[in-house]
Amino acid sequence: MSDRNATRRGVLKGIGATAAAALGGAALSGTVAAAGPWESVESPTGNTLHDVEFTAAGAYAVAGGGIVLERTSTGWQKVIGGGPTGNGNSLYGADVTDDGTALWFVGASGAIGEYDVESGVLTNHSAPMDVTNNFNDVSVTGSAGEANVYVAGDSGKMYYSFENGASETWDYTTPGSGSAINAVDFHGVRSGHIVDGNKSVFVTDDGSTWDKIGLADANVNFYGVDSDGPDDVWVSGGGGMVFHWNGSEWTPTDTGDAGLRDIEVTDDDSTGYTVGGGGKVYALGGGDWTPDETPAGENLTAVVRGGTDIAVGSGGTILEK
Template identity: 80%
Template sequence: MSDRTATRRGALKGIGATVAAATGITAFSVSGAAQSPWTAVESPTGNTLHDVEYTDEGAYAVGGGGVVLERTPLGWQKIVDGGPTGNGNSLYGADVTDDGKRLWFVGSSGAIGEYDVESGVLTDHSAPMDVTNNFNDVSVTGRADEANVYVAGDSGKMYYSFENGASQTWEYVTPGSGSAINAVDFFDDRKGHIVDGNKSVFRTSDGATWDKIGLADANVNFYGVDSDGFDDVWISGGGGMIFHWDGVEWTPADTGDAGLRDIEVTDDDSDGLTVGGGGKVYDLDEKWNQQATPSGQNLKAVVRGSTDIAVGSGGTIVER
């Protein structure tokens, strides 16, 4: 994905066409379930895991009760319990600096943490501007100690700091109607996307101001966004729906009825994964193929890497 890691997402340009049937857009084909090398691995927590990311030191997952897990040669181990404040606030989103050295995570009651994966030092940035609302997701760009930090608020606000989350550097903006912002992702320092609970997609080119760009007549909520450039954006949502923007039009794919909570696609669109309710996993190989998994638990997030990892309810971790 341009000059960032394969898990980065990006910004749209222009207003997308509607995805209603009347548009005549042909949907991606979707095949049925097939065998898959996904395996369940032992988890050190029974709390729901909401996000998973790769750093230079390996994979990390975050979840309920403020747990942070690290994937080690001896298996997954708990390295933080209670979140950045120690109060047990659940963590809902995570992201990694461009150099892979810092893991940022956000969650309930204004929780924001920055974890140095090399030294093991955890820095608490919680309650910026004295805000203690729930934070649903985070995207960071730039290197450790120099990051731009973008936090998606449950109250419909985007909070941002261009100075590594330092006190007195935070600002906020309300891009839409005040509906919860469910996911955020940036493909460049100040260029990115958000999706909210009002079936809306917004883009920014400066990290501070947002323009609504769709998605008309989608008729489902949006939960995940993965963009690889101005003309290559993927969205996952309710009712098993996936939407792709190619710079000209939106193309929908209907995988079934499971809400799809997260999506990751390569920058050349040759491979991708999306996960959701009931342990559903779909793999992109020209078309979206359902893959069998060893868990029926709801999956919340997925990351691609040397080992692909999906996490979800009850501390579920599956790998391939």
């Protein structure tokens, strides 16, 4: 287990009782899968929800049209309607600082926002270095106000700031062939992994230089990545494929036909979820991926684990377990 994940999940456990009280549910947990079936809950938007994260104030989801939703004791509510610029640019990825208080999100036309979940203050960091390409995902490490910010670009570039996204602190690199970087996840302050549209996985230990670690003969696109350590990486992709890196080799698993858009696994690799097309959810247990029954057939784009596990997707779909 990485130091960052140990710290981050300890924080989430610590804030879990407070968040759960507000939500009328159990405390957040990163180790035990939620019991019971998946249930569909009412959503205040019909726009596609592209990502979902737990914060110190509970769960948040980001969507098309620059919409940000918050899960409250009375259900999901819209807290931001037009994104960080107010222009309604769609939001595609989100992450939260290690202390759980700052939600970062990125999206179309260079949109980057930082939302303080305690004060409700939204800070606009959009178009760093005057870049207005689409951003697909974001990972942040450190505490609110002092975060390292890593943004995955649709043009194949990784943008990064080691000073909380301050305007003059951004830089970028192109890790691979220029194919779109679809997902990014960090397990340490400057250590993490990305996947791109050229069936490639890259690793960094300094947050700025990247080395390719796979994946030969994958034959599918990669959409999601869960970076739990230098020798513990999970990748989800097309054709129902899941790949696991143990530091020396990749192990593939074929779950079926659905394109799997997101994956989240516990640090000890005991439990997890991957989600994708047609409302598909697969749960990890006992070393095997098995299908979970869901009430929705809409494509799912993201999943997050907590006292209540949450999956989101097209048409404003929200599933809870």
